[in-house]
Amino acid sequence: MDTKGNPQGFFPSRRLFVVSVGAQLASLTCFPSLTFARQSFDDFRQLDLHNIHTGERLRIPYWEMGTFITESLEAINFILRDFRTGDVHTIDPRLLDVVYRVRKKLGTKKPVQIISGYRSPKTNEKLRGASQGVAKRSFHVLGQAIDLRIEDVSTRDLQKAALSLRTGGVGYYPKSQFVHMDTGPVRRW
Numbered sequence: 437m438d439t440k441g442n443p444q445g446f447f448p449s450r451r452l453f454v455v456s457v458g459a460q461l462a463s464l465t466c467f468p469s470l471t472f473a474r475q476s477f478d479d480f481r482q483l484d485l486h487n488i489h490t491g492e493r494l495r496i497p498y499w500e501m502g503t504f505i506t507e508s509l510e511a512i513n514f515i516l517r518d519f520r521t522g523d524v525h526t527i528d529p530r531l532l533d534v535v536y537r538v539r540k541k542l543g544t545k546k547p548v549q550i551i552s553g554y555r556s557p558k559t560n561e562k563l564r565g566a567s568q569g570v571a572k573r574s575f576h577v578l579g580q581a582i583d584l585r586i587e588d589v590s591t592r593d594l595q596k597a598a599l600s601l602r603t604g605g606v607g608y609y610p611k612s613q614f615v616h617m618d619t620g621p622v623r624r625w
Contacts (some may be wrong), residue, residue, distance in 0.1 A: 447514075449588065480499065481499035482498065483536060485495060489519040490515075493540070498532055516554050523554070524554070533581055535548055538597045538601065549584060552582065553581075553585055560572075560577050584615060591613050605617070605625075606623075
């Protein structure tokens with residue numbers, strides 16, 4: 437093989453190099469939206485969160501170049517903590533992707549308003565005693581659920597976007613103006 441002009445020896449000839457680059461460029465021009473969508477979801481993911489109970493705000497990338505960012509996950513665990521007890525729990529990264537995808541699908545730039553993230557078993561039992569709508573085996577206790585709203589998105593549109601992903605449970609609470617999302621089995625209520 438002649439590697440003159442190609443010191444690393446990736447291509448045996450200039451012709452093969454030009455054909456390869458041409459094919460890559462052609463794929464970008466034929467499917468630009470697919471390329472952008474894949475890059476924006478796979479290479480960089482960011483959340484913009486506002487905990488309405490504590491007033492805390494967090495805008496943070498949590499995924500970059502194929503991996504979760506440990507420090508970011510810790511910060512997200514903290515903002516999604518049980519605000520009643522202060523208990524912090526690991527949040528399922530799949531849940532973060534659900535929130536990311538829903539927000540992206542809706543095209544909103546507004547922060548996600550957190551109604552409830554992680555719930556300690558103690559808090560969950562207390563809430564169960566006060567309301568029939570709280571599950572005994574809540575995904576909140578596992579760090580796999582979030583109740584949220586987004587300022588410029590109707591609760592109905594938020595519910596529809598979450599349902600379209602088919603990534604877990606979706607609860608619709610129009611009177612309280614929030615949607616529940618979790619990474620459990622696909623279901624709705």
